[in-house]
Amino acid sequence: MSVDSPHAPLPAPVRPPVIAPGHSASTVTERISNIVFGRMPRWFWLAFGVAFMLVLGLLASIGKLLFVGIGVWGVTQPIGWGFDIINFVWWIGIGHAGTLISAILLLLRQEWRTSINRFAEAMTLFAVACAAMYPLLHTGRPWLAVYWLFPYPNSMNIWPNFRSPLIWDVFAVSTYATVSLLFWFVGLIPDLATMRDRARNRAQKLIYGVLSLGWRGSAIHWHNYESAYLLLAGLSTPLVLSVHTIVSFDFAVGQVPGWHATIFPPYFVAGAVFAGFAMVLTLAIPLRRLFHLEDFITMRHLQNMGKVTLVTGLIVFYGYLVEIFTAWYSGNLYEMFMMRNRVLGPYAWSWWLLILCNGLVPQLLWLRRVRSSELALWGIAMFVNVGMWLERFVIVVTSLHRDFLPASWGFYKPTVFDWATFVGTIGLFLALIFLFIRFLPMISIFEMRTLVPEAKIKESQG
Amino acid sequence: MDRTPLPSLDPAAWSAPPAVHRWRGIALAVGLVAAAACLAGWLLDRDQMLRSWLVAWLLWLGVALGSLSLAMIHHLTGGAWGLVIRRQLEAATRTLPLLALLCLPLLAGLPAIFVWARPEAVAHDHALHHKAAYLNVPFFIGRTVAAFAIFGLLAFLLGRWSRQQDEGGGAASGARMRAASGLGLVLMVLVGTFVSVDWLMSLDPYWYSSLYGVLFLAGHALSALVLAIVVTWLLAGHAPMSTAVTKKHFHDYGKLLLAFVMFWTYLAISQYIIQWQANLPEEAVWFQHRTHGGWQWVALAIVLFHFLFPFLLLLSRSLKQRMPALAGVAMLLLVMRWVDLHWQAAPTFSPDRLALHWLDLAAAVAVGGLWLAWFFHQLAKRPLLPVNDPHIEEALGHG
Numbered sequence: 001m002s003v004d005s006p007h008a009p010l011p012a013p014v015r016p017p018v019i020a021p022g023h024s025a026s027t028v029t030e031r032i033s034n035i036v037f038g039r040m041p042r043w044f045w046l047a048f049g050v051a052f053m054l055v056l057g058l059l060a061s062i063g064k065l066l067f068v069g070i071g072v073w074g075v076t077q078p079i080g081w082g083f084d085i086i087n088f089v090w091w092i093g094i095g096h097a098g099t100l101i102s103a104i105l106l107l108l109r110q111e112w113r114t115s116i117n118r119f120a121e122a123m124t125l126f127a128v129a130c131a132a133m134y135p136l137l138h139t140g141r142p143w144l145a146v147y148w149l150f151p152y153p154n155s156m157n158i159w160p161n162f163r164s165p166l167i168w169d170v171f172a173v174s175t176y177a178t179v180s181l182l183f184w185f186v187g188l189i190p191d192l193a194t195m196r197d198r199a200r201n202r203a204q205k206l207i208y209g210v211l212s213l214g215w216r217g218s219a220i221h222w223h224n225y226e227s228a229y230l231l232l233a234g235l236s237t238p239l240v241l242s243v244h245t246i247v248s249f250d251f252a253v254g255q256v257p258g259w260h261a262t263i264f265p266p267y268f269v270a271g272a273v274f275a276g277f278a279m280v281l282t283l284a285i286p287l288r289r290l291f292h293l294e295d296f297i298t299m300r301h302l303q304n305m306g307k308v309t310l311v312t313g314l315i316v317f318y319g320y321l322v323e324i325f326t327a328w329y330s331g332n333l334y335e336m337f338m339m340r341n342r343v344l345g346p347y348a349w350s351w352w353l354l355i356l357c358n359g360l361v362p363q364l365l366w367l368r369r370v371r372s373s374e375l376a377l378w379g380i381a382m383f384v385n386v387g388m389w390l391e392r393f394v395i396v397v398t399s400l401h402r403d404f405l406p407a408s409w410g411f412y413k414p415t416v417f418d419w420a421t422f423v424g425t426i427g428l429f430l431a432l433i434f435l436f437i438r439f440l441p442m443i444s445i446f447e448m449r450t451l452v453p454e455a456k457i458k459e460s461q462g
Numbered sequence: 463m464d465r466t467p468l469p470s471l472d473p474a475a476w477s478a479p480p481a482v483h484r485w486r487g488i489a490l491a492v493g494l495v496a497a498a499a500c501l502a503g504w505l506l507d508r509d510q511m512l513r514s515w516l517v518a519w520l521l522w523l524g525v526a527l528g529s530l531s532l533a534m535i536h537h538l539t540g541g542a543w544g545l546v547i548r549r550q551l552e553a554a555t556r557t558l559p560l561l562a563l564l565c566l567p568l569l570a571g572l573p574a575i576f577v578w579a580r581p582e583a584v585a586h587d588h589a590l591h592h593k594a595a596y597l598n599v600p601f602f603i604g605r606t607v608a609a610f611a612i613f614g615l616l617a618f619l620l621g622r623w624s625r626q627q628d629e630g631g632g633a634a635s636g637a638r639m640r641a642a643s644g645l646g647l648v649l650m651v652l653v654g655t656f657v658s659v660d661w662l663m664s665l666d667p668y669w670y671s672s673l674y675g676v677l678f679l680a681g682h683a684l685s686a687l688v689l690a691i692v693v694t695w696l697l698a699g700h701a702p703m704s705t706a707v708t709k710k711h712f713h714d715y716g717k718l719l720l721a722f723v724m725f726w727t728y729l730a731i732s733q734y735i736i737q738w739q740a741n742l743p744e745e746a747v748w749f750q751h752r753t754h755g756g757w758q759w760v761a762l763a764i765v766l767f768h769f770l771f772p773f774l775l776l777l778s779r780s781l782k783q784r785m786p787a788l789a790g791v792a793m794l795l796l797v798m799r800w801v802d803l804h805w806q807a808a809p810t811f812s813p814d815r816l817a818l819h820w821l822d823l824a825a826a827v828a829v830g831g832l833w834l835a836w837f838f839h840q841l842a843k844r845p846l847l848p849v850n851d852p853h854i855e856e857a858l859g860h861g
Binding site: 163241245249252253254255260261262263264265266314318319322323325326329330331332366 | 589592593596644648651652655659668670671672673674675676728729732733735736737739740742744
């Protein structure tokens with residue numbers, strides 16, 4: 001190129017690398033696949049054991065629920081949607097970061113997504129599994145749920161209400177789960193083949209071999225693979241918006257003050273991404289230390305996730321503020337009462353804690369120093385995890401406990417089975433994450449190989 | 463890989479071609495003729511003239527504010543797309559003084575536009591009485607002045623640092639622009655929300671929607687991108703920009719345009735579904751007025767031409783890479799931005815019958831002509847590319 005002026009531009013600022021220096025294709029492959037083929041440390045089994053105990057608690061409380069009925073939960077009039085909806089929305093929100101990282105950041109050509117996409121996608125799947133459990137259990141008899149939820153021509157000529165967003169939810173969530181699973185699995189295929197080739201015994205070879213669907217890594221394979229992957233990314237992108245939008249419709253199309261707000265769709269979507277990134281940070285920060293993956297999940301990844309958390313947190317905070325203004329501006333008696341009750345009523349503690357967790361604490365992320373500290377990031381992520389749960393608590397419980405008719409006001413008391421189910425799904429989520437780490441490469445090996453310096457040189461020669 | 467030599471990075475090589483001055487002249491002439499018609503309209507039917515002026519002013523205010531938002535988003539996120547249109551965006555943000563000037567007739571005639579500004583209406587209305595703490599003339603003017611001050615300051619600072627970068631200011635101005643953009647976007651969203659409530663939502667002071675501010679700002683971003691695409695296409699026909707703009711840039715703008723069209727539609731349809739299905743009297747009536755008495759055809763036109771056609775066209779890769787075709791879609795969207803604003807504002811004054819006054823068109827052309835003349839004047843003042851930006855080579859080597 002020719003620079004024929006005294007105003008030579010400054011050299012473009014060098015961004016910190018997304019992979020630590022000194023790695024080659026083979027070190028990347030070894031480092032990641034050895035986690036699966038090696039022995040797991042003692043803490044891993046201890047932690048898995050704890051998670052598994054929680055799963056047993058979950059199974060016990062589900063058993064009780066199916067045997068007795070949903071009366072074992074605290075849901076009753078006027079709060080008919082208690083923990084089950086709060087937790088459903090909380091879990092499904094957490095899943096969104098996986099899709100955002102894997103699909104949208106891929107389309108935006110953000111190469112820093114590469115080392116975190118695999119386990120963020122796994123997180124999506126497990127979170128969706130936890131979420132889907134709640135509405136099904138809420139039916140009391142999940143084995144009849146097909147009959148209630150899916151429109152099929154039955155002899156009684158009864159159809160679900162197509163105008164209800166609850167039925168849209170069935171389609172949105174099941175589509176989301178299907179596409180996320182496909183996306184995750186397709187992303188795994190080349191790595192499964194690597195695992196097959198490196199397998200140390202016949203069983204491993206067989207299992208990874210079957211799962212890798214005959215992948216040989218030929219140029220034609222790669223060619224088809226790339227377009228399939230991009231197409232799936234394109235399909236997943238609208239799903240990030242659609243799922244949580246429809247979840248927000250569950251509330252917003254109704255008339256209950258505190259639920260009926262047009263800001264809900266974008267604010268729910270932002271909240272979902274916010275919660276999801278907080279969960280990725282919660283998991284990634286300890287994992288990279290425990291498995292010595294600092295070279296692959298670098299500080300740059302954590303900083304970028306901190307920035308996304310800040311932006312989505314600001315959108316959510318904006319939602320809280322706009323709701324206050326709109327409640328007053330509406331001049332509607334019930335809207336104004338709802339807001340006063342939310343801020344000053346018996347459940348005011350939950351709203352103020354929510355503002356602290358989701359509104360104020362994430363503002364620390366404006367500071368570069370905070371974004372560069374693992375401990376601070378992890379702490380903020382924990383605040384957000386709690387805050388996003390509180391947000392759904394505020395929406396569900398505070399809005400319902402005092403609606404239009406004072407005669408029907410009441411309070412909500414979750415029972416021990418509510419708590420056991422909630423904590424149990426956390427256990428299930430963690431147990432699944434542990435199994436995933438144990439049996440599959442948690443970082444995409446083949447995509448990491450494209451980031452090592454030798455790949456860049458080949459690219460520029462080619 | 464064969465590489466075409468990169469264009470020169472000397473600021474002097476990037477001064478505006480004579481065509482920009484010609485466009486300025488044409489815009490000014492058209493704008494002045496239309497403004498004269500508006501002046502006649504002012505004498506004939508002052509109320510109608512103000513109402514038409516409001517929609518026209520909001521359209522071009524949206525272009526300016528959207529340009530400020532896009533410029534700030536680009537400072538924060540980087541990317542090749544933004545450097546090539548940065549000067550267009552910056553010139554658009556420097557039109558804020560003109561827009562403040564064009565706002566004066568509206569401020570002088572608030573009671574002709576807003577029912578809450580008529581004391582006799584407020585006195586007999588409980589709801590308006592409640593809202594009078596917010597919706598009153600002095601506070602409204604104060605908010606508008608504050609909004610212009612905040613946006614103006616942001617535009618001024620970002621413009622100044624950008625010029626310092628041209629003069630060799632380098633890294634320091636880049637860091638300043640990034641820092642100011644972070645805070646600036648927060649301000650844009652907060653202040654922009656109140657601008658939307660004040661200037662558009664409060665036309666029907668009984669109706670409310672908490673999504674409205676976001677929808678308003680999304681429309682701005684769309685308008686701004688549309689203008690940037692059209693102007694980049696115009697500039698690409700002349701040296702020096704003909705050497706810098708490539709198909710690849712336009713492909714990126716096409717993708718962004720598609721994303722913005724989808725985002726705007728997503729917000730608009732969400733608002734509609736929520737209010738339609740809840741069917742509350744104070745909300746649904748707003749849509750009732752806008753989907754009956756002829757207005758339903760306007761609503762249909764918005765669905766077709768603000769969403770469906772642009773959406774389908776923009777899916778095509780070859781269309782996105784053809785500059786005239788993409789500019790054509792962009793111009794269609796600019797017209798539809800006006801139709802959308804008209805559909806939101808005009809039924810307030812004519813709820814039962816579709817209304818289109820000749821002043822509606824005259825005002826849109828008048829404000830547009832004057833705005834574009836000012837814009838081209840500003841555009842010619844600086845090099846057409848931020849040649850000292852550290853990422854400029856990356857952006858130009860993009861082809």
